[in-house]
Amino acid sequence: MCAEEVGFVEKYDLLGCIQCGRCTGGCPVAMRTPLNVRCFMYNTQNEDRLEELSEQPEIWDCTTCFACAARCPKGLEPLEVLIGLRSLQIEEGRIQPTVRDALESIFKDGNPWSSPRAKRMDWAEELDVNILEPEAEETTDVLLFVCCTDAYDPRVMKVVQSLIKVLDAAGVDYGLIGDDESCCGSEVRRMGEEGLFEMCDEENVELFNSYNVNRIVTISPHCYNTFKKEYHGLNYPILHYTELVAELLEDGKLELDKELNNVVTYHDPCFLGKQNDIYDEPRYILTRIPGIEFREFDRCRERSLCCEGGGGKMWVETESTEERLAEKRVEDAKEIGAEIITVACPFCLLTLEDATKVKGIDEEMRVIDILELLAEAL
């Protein structure tokens, strides 16, 4: 391995680290795995040790939730060092088969779920949706980017189907990419596959810019974050669906007639909250639903506990047998008396719903996306 090529010290400003330990102190997965990100900030300064450090399994425990970066007094991003170490493993080809299969599937079929491209629009089989034409003369207001997990996962499909119902009810002028839609690459970058991420960036930017739209709306905060902060040369503004729906409610375009008498809480996804400061819109939407009693988690907004679904963790199993953070989260929800945990992210939906099953409380507590609750209130 050649230190000049990698340049960890410069790339991650490692000499700026004062070893205060706030990163590890705030790291949610440090509660259940051996990961100590402060040690990696120190040890990776010795570039002769990079190969050895990249072989330590705990580098794959990081969910890239951003708590370490949000708390760093020097403005460093310790999680990026772990992603850098993962990159070394990727270039050697030495990765878990599940990670390999997800990445190969993105290269081959544009999604990490080993599903064929031809099935990408199966979720919309019974719906009347508008597929955008590139270079169209007429402008469509919203390009709706669906996300691989919403498109293929039978549970998460219900979220995008609910969004279509909401957009139709509000009379939004929107269109979809259809079968040609490909993975945003957020998880690709976080699993350390820099080259493949660059491909996602280039190909998606070219595709998106070929459409005549006013703005792009995403369902997943992971797509949102990547389009907004990591893509190069996008012509259109990026919105998360919570921003669009809040706007529709505010403008009186979306009316919620049905009363839902439920105690509801909201789990802030890391990629929407901590990483993009979108805290108010989801709460604005939920509190507009008639009959809802809204209760906050103790750990909410920027202190929200990570569900462990990000950073490629959907494809990496952590060896720890300690209680999962998602299990802690649903216990917390039970304590505040919530009947429904709402989320705004496909990964949070899957991890938290799974946790209610592990805890045996799935009969009494539902985990649903805000959009599903909205669709019920229409």
Next chain:
Amino acid sequence: MNVVVCVKRVPDTAESEVHIDASEKDIDKSRLSFGINECDNYAVEEAIQIKERLEGNVTIISLGGKDSDEVIRMALAKGGDEAMRLEDDAFVGGDALAVAKALAAAVKDLEYDIIFTGALTDDDGFAAAGVALAELIGVPHATYVKDVEILEDGKKAKVGRELEGGLMEYLEIDLPCMLGIQTGINEPRYASFKGIKQAAKKEIALKNASDLGLDASDVGEAGSWAVLEKFTPPVVGEMAEIFEGEPEETAAKLADVMKEKGLV
């Protein structure tokens, strides 16, 4: 230890619906994705591991159109050294024997100790091209190989063949030889995007029938013993039951049937 690996680009039909096209002699490939044949992927990995242990070089050979370069590049990115692609209109419609004739001509001037193919392909599934190749070039062969150990003198290999029920049959085989590799023999590595891009700089030698010294009548449909007549879809039998509904419902029904029949 020099190893030649024969690889094929095939459609991924495991997750997709397969439809027969109007000619009845092919399937509609317009909505299918393609990649390296699964067994071949393990064969590439096995060859690279042997090279890493014992030095030597790995040559990748594929018969197919330009699209096959993608699977060749992936194999080069993982550690393959040289590559050859065999393309000619005359190769079209060939059976396993016709393919083997082209491969035999391609390896004729190479120095090799072992030739790997996949044990069988995911598309045609004849499991015959490798065996026919071995016969044509006059080397011993073994198929469904799930363990390869090069013996110390480098003149023989100990080979494990996976039989029914996971039973392993071990045999000693003289080198050079042809081995048909079964899935599960190793854990194939990942070829990074950067690695594939760098591999694009390596030359893929293109050979047609005349470069290989073959007459059009030797290969393709003309040189085949078996000619494809037509495809037909499987007929739904009387005992078949198709469950319909949401995944939760169909899974529950399936579980009930399995319990009822004493399968779990």
